[in-house]
Amino acid sequence: MGVVSLTDEFTSPVPAGKLFKALILDADNLFPKLMPQAIKSIETVEGYGGPGTIKKLTFAEGTDIKYVKHRIDEVDEEKLTYSYTLIEGDDLLDKIKSVSYEIKFEATPDGGCKGTNVSKYHPKPGVQIDEDEVKAGKQKAMAVYKAVEAYLLANPEAYA
DSSP: OOOEEEEEEEEESSOHHHHHIIIIITHHHHHHHHOTTTEEEEEEEESSSSTTOEEEEEEOTTSSOOEEEEEEEEEETTTTEEEEEEEEETTGGGTEEEEEEEEEEEEOTTSOEEEEEEEEEEEOTTOOOOHHHHHHHHHHHHHHHHHHHHHHHHOTTTTO
């Protein structure tokens, strides 16, 4: 089976730049604070935050996955784009070689933003991608996004 590509779009009342700063640039600090029941920590293993940087996300006790590592491929603060590749993780990568993500934030006329996330799943030879597993992962990612959005709406001065 070849690469499976999925595109998701979302809208938010939060301005694009503010959401980008919180979700992308400050994720290491913000995610564990907002969702300690799911995310224990995010640490830089290698690099300085730009392309080539390797980050390790450690999940909280009792979650299905213990950790994942991803490589930052691109960060563009002007265009509000971010791409990264999931390169390591327990259980998760038994079936998948890697997953690449391209995220883009665009301002909308109402002062909020529209986001697009393109995910490309690269399975190991002979492996079928389980759509239910992909959907479950996307639901967890959306929960993080919603937590950050709620935080920004409740704290309008944050990331101003």
